[in-house]
Amino acid sequence: xxxxxxxxxxxxxxxxxxxxxxxxxxxxxxxxxxxxxxxxxxxxxxxxxxxxxxxxxxxxxxxxxxxxxxxxxxxxxxxxxxxxxxxxxxxxxxxxxxxxxxxxxxxxxxxxxxxxxxxxxxxxxxxxxxxxxxxxxxxxxxxxxxxxxxxxxxxxxxxxxxx
Amino acid sequence: xxxxxxxxxxxxxxxxxxxxxxxxxxxxxxxxxxxxxxxxxxxxxxxxxxxxxxxxxxxxxxxxxxxxxxxxxxxxxxxxxxxxxxxxxxxxxxxxxxxxxxxxxxxxxxxxxxxxxxxxxxxxxxxxxxxxxxxxxxxxxxxxxxxxxxxxxxxxxxxxxxxxxxxxxxxxxxxxxxxxxxxxxxxxxxxxxxxxxxxxxxxxxxxxxxxxxxxxxxxxxxxxxxxxxxxxxxxxxxxxxxxxxxxxxxxxxxxxxxxxxxxxxxxxxxxxxxxxxxxxxxxxxxxxxxxxxxxxxxxxxxxxxxxxxxxxxxxxxxxxxxxxxxxxxxxxxxxxxxxxxxxxxxxxxxxxxxxxxxxxxxxxxxxxxxxxxxxxxxxxxxxxxxxxxxxxxxxxxxxxxxxxxxxxxxxxxxxxxxxxxxxxxxxxxxxxxxxxxxxxxxxxxxxxxxxxxxxxxxxxxxxxxxxxxxxxxxxxxxxxxxxxxxxxxxxxxxxxxxxxxxxxxxxxxxxxxxxxxxxxxxxxxxxxxxxxxxxxxxxxxxxxxxxxxxxxxxxxxxxxxxxxxxxxxxxxxx
Ligand SMILES: Cc1ncc(C[n+]2csc(CCOP(=O)(O)OP(=O)(O)O)c2C)c(N)n1
Ligand SMILES: [Mg+2]
Numbered sequence: 133x134x135x136x137x138x139x140x141x142x143x144x145x146x147x148x149x150x151x152x153x154x155x156x157x158x159x160x161x162x163x164x165x166x167x168x169x170x171x172x173x174x175x176x177x178x179x180x181x182x183x184x185x186x187x188x189x190x191x192x193x194x195x196x197x198x199x200x201x202x203x204x205x206x207x208x209x210x211x212x213x214x215x216x217x218x219x220x221x222x223x224x225x226x227x228x229x230x231x232x233x234x235x236x237x238x239x240x241x242x243x244x245x246x247x248x249x250x251x252x253x254x255x256x257x258x259x260x261x262x263x264x265x266x267x268x269x270x271x272x273x274x275x276x277x278x279x280x281x282x283x284x285x286x287x288x289x290x291x292x293x294x295x
Numbered sequence: 296x297x298x299x300x301x302x303x304x305x306x307x308x309x310x311x312x313x314x315x316x317x318x319x320x321x322x323x324x325x326x327x328x329x330x331x332x333x334x335x336x337x338x339x340x341x342x343x344x345x346x347x348x349x350x351x352x353x354x355x356x357x358x359x360x361x362x363x364x365x366x367x368x369x370x371x372x373x374x375x376x377x378x379x380x381x382x383x384x385x386x387x388x389x390x391x392x393x394x395x396x397x398x399x400x401x402x403x404x405x406x407x408x409x410x411x412x413x414x415x416x417x418x419x420x421x422x423x424x425x426x427x428x429x430x431x432x433x434x435x436x437x438x439x440x441x442x443x444x445x446x447x448x449x450x451x452x453x454x455x456x457x458x459x460x461x462x463x464x465x466x467x468x469x470x471x472x473x474x475x476x477x478x479x480x481x482x483x484x485x486x487x488x489x490x491x492x493x494x495x496x497x498x499x500x501x502x503x504x505x506x507x508x509x510x511x512x513x514x515x516x517x518x519x520x521x522x523x524x525x526x527x528x529x530x531x532x533x534x535x536x537x538x539x540x541x542x543x544x545x546x547x548x549x550x551x552x553x554x555x556x557x558x559x560x561x562x563x564x565x566x567x568x569x570x571x572x573x574x575x576x577x578x579x580x581x582x583x584x585x586x587x588x589x590x591x592x593x594x595x596x597x598x599x600x601x602x603x604x605x606x607x608x609x610x611x612x613x614x615x616x617x618x619x620x621x622x623x624x625x626x627x628x629x630x631x632x633x634x635x636x637x638x639x640x641x642x643x644x645x646x647x648x649x650x651x652x653x654x655x656x657x658x659x660x661x662x663x664x665x666x667x668x669x670x671x672x673x674x675x676x677x678x679x680x681x682x683x684x685x686x687x688x689x690x691x692x693x694x695x696x697x698x699x700x701x702x703x704x705x706x707x708x709x710x711x712x713x714x715x716x717x718x719x720x721x722x723x724x725x726x727x728x729x730x731x732x733x734x735x736x737x738x739x740x741x742x743x744x745x746x747x748x749x750x751x752x753x754x755x756x757x758x759x760x761x762x763x764x765x766x767x768x769x770x771x772x773x774x775x776x777x778x779x780x781x782x783x784x785x786x787x788x789x790x791x792x793x794x795x796x797x798x799x800x801x802x803x804x805x806x807x808x809x810x811x812x813x814x815x816x817x818x819x820x821x822x823x824x825x826x827x828x829x830x831x832x833x834x835x836x837x838x839x840x841x842x843x844x845x846x847x848x849x850x851x852x853x854x855x856x857x858x859x860x861x862x863x864x865x866x867x868x869x
Contacts, residue, residue, distance in 0.1 A: 142479060145426070146414060149415070149418065150418060153418050153419060157419045187606070191603065191607060194602050194603035195603050197602070197603075198602075198603055200422070200423040200479060200480050202479060203478060204479075295478070
């Protein structure tokens with residue numbers, strides 16, 4: 133099963149490499165990785181999506197918790213949560229396809245953020261599934277470039293991940 | 296207020312931390328630190344002949360004393376030479392702090408002379424690592440390093456120190472930090488009471504229980520408690536290789552150690568048990584054999600200070616995260632005043648175990664006949680007699696290691712000092728050196744093989760410099776015996792590169808350093824040679840014992856089998 137693990141990490145040099153190194157060292161898999169400082173500059177928030185059965189996920193969270201730089205973590209998929217990813221896509225927009233792309237962008241509630249005579253740059257946010265669907269819809273038109281941030285997430289309701 | 300340079304802070308910190316010996320080797324990036332050590336005399340620096348030996352010596356000391364060992368090396372090749380020793384300590388959870396010189400900050404990343412990203416190189420084999428970014432951080436970072444190394448599940452910590460951080464001209468305030476706190480590191484101090492209660496209820500109701508305890512009991516200083524608990528319950532106990540001596544092996548309840556080359560009765564008892572009480576052991580593949588066939592009828596209680604060790608390879612029915620000592624003490628107080636539910640079942644269980652014991656009695660190996668080559672097992676038995684089972688025994692890796700663990704009887708923890716997790720040839724001799732320096736009045740003996748000894752024999756020179764009187768028992772089978780055994784079993788005796796050609800004349804080699812060597816060829820020469828070797832506690836003596844090169848280590852678990860699937864000799868199997 134796919135899990136989204138969010139981590140509060142010491143904002144220290146080398147901390148990120150310990151997390152990433154752990155995954156390769158122990159043969160765990162990383163699907164997406166997203167990291168940036170939080171409102172507290174001493175902490176980064178890192179979100180990783182990974183796939184594994186319960187035993188593997190248990191090992192992943194235990195080993196992450198063992199890293200000295202990991203201050204706290206949560207497996208967001210254990211409860212209700214909001215998952216978002218941002219993607220920028222350059223798609224071909226020539227002739228009849230130009231309108232077709234525009235319509236699809238509207239249907240997905242995406243935005244065109246840059247234009248040239250031959251292409252659109254589209255910005256879209258949503259969960260990973262929505263982004264995948266958009267890419268599928270655009271494939272026949274011609275995708276020129278894709279930049280995805282990787283998943284970020286937060287728990288629904290009163291639960292907060294903080295010190 | 297006291298102003299000190301970074302280098303002087305390091306020397307002062309080590310003094311204040313009570314470090315007596317530091318093992319190391321100098322080089323450009325570490326020279327400010329060496330100068331600071333030179334200008335004081337409380338911390339004694341031991342100059343090894345190879346940085347790997349520095350780490351093994353500090354490791355040996357740490358294992359024997361339970362305190363963190365300390366190492367100092369220079370950048371680049373100095374640091375990379377230490378890597379094997381760091382990995383060795385990591386795999387066996389040994390507390391150690393390794394101070395590495397580094398090129399000056401402004402050169403980092405430029406492929407400067409002797410620059411290696413040692414924090415990167417060692418990342419998967421350390422508990423944690425630090426890079427010093429300002430000299431004023433030194434006391435705090437060093438305190439954190441020692442704190443992390445020696446608490447929770449212990450392990451090695453690397454501190455990378457760029458040369459400019461130790462410059463003599465830059466001085467900052469020095470205060471010894473008595474305590475440090477890390478917000479993300481809070482090792483557990485006790486186990487969950489509810490879980491412990493549940494475990495004790497299961498323990499009292501068990502019909503075929505076995506204690507299976509490991510290095511966590513030794514590093515967790517929980518041997519006394521364990522012995523109490525096991526005696527009170529009257530249950531059998533087997534330990535891992537790393538856990539040997541945590542419970543006295545001469546006691547009837549001790550079945551010896553378990554796993555690939557463990558005792559027949561240990562492996563049989565594990566396989567047939569209905570309850571396994573695992574404490575400070577990690578169900579490693581050298582213990583469990585095939586996990587899918589592991590102990591089919593047993594429920595498992597697993598106590599470990601490291602949650603990631605629990606249910607890693609074998610699912611625990613009652614997991615308890617906590618230090619061995621406090622969990623055991625709680626168990627003792629819960630057991631007190633209670634009777635076990637099925638004393639008759641326990642009696643039956645012991646009858647079964649005693650039967651397994653009797654099965655192998657006198658059949659473990661065939662003693663040598665007059666005129667034949669000595670059996671390595673005989674040598675260890677004689678060594679145990681001559682040292683009254685009281686020596687610190689370090690080993691290298693191979694058949695001799697297994698024989699030492701099988702035939703020396705250890706009644707105390709921290710007495711068998713061996714590289715269990717990494718299996719590092721070359722570990723034994725420098726480890727013995729580190730122990731002997733700290734325990735000069737005890738017998739310290741390294742049981743080695745001619746293959747392993749040649750990996751670290753340059754340390755003879757260190758022993759000469761500091762007058763370190765370790766004893767070395769070289770079980771010389773003129774081959775990489777353990778490799779050869781596998782080739783016999785799996786490759787139709789095609790001995791690819793397991794024959795040690797061109798061995799040195801060990802006698803002459805040892806004498807070249809000014810030490811005594813005795814060659815032993817026959818059984819009647821053996822005990823007198825051992826007596827002679829141990830006559831003077833402060834003299835290094837090397838026994839070159841020529842042993843049967845065809846001997847195999849048994850029992851040996853059959854690959855992919857269950858605990859009970861073992862070869863018992865060249866011709867018997869379970
Ligand atoms: C550094 C290192 N290299 C290789 C090995 C693989 N290995 C395990 S046992 C062994 C043979 C050891 O020979 P020796 O020290 O003579 O001991 P013996 O088995 O003959 O008693 C080897 C090569 C190892 N454990 N460590
Ligand atoms: Mg050999």
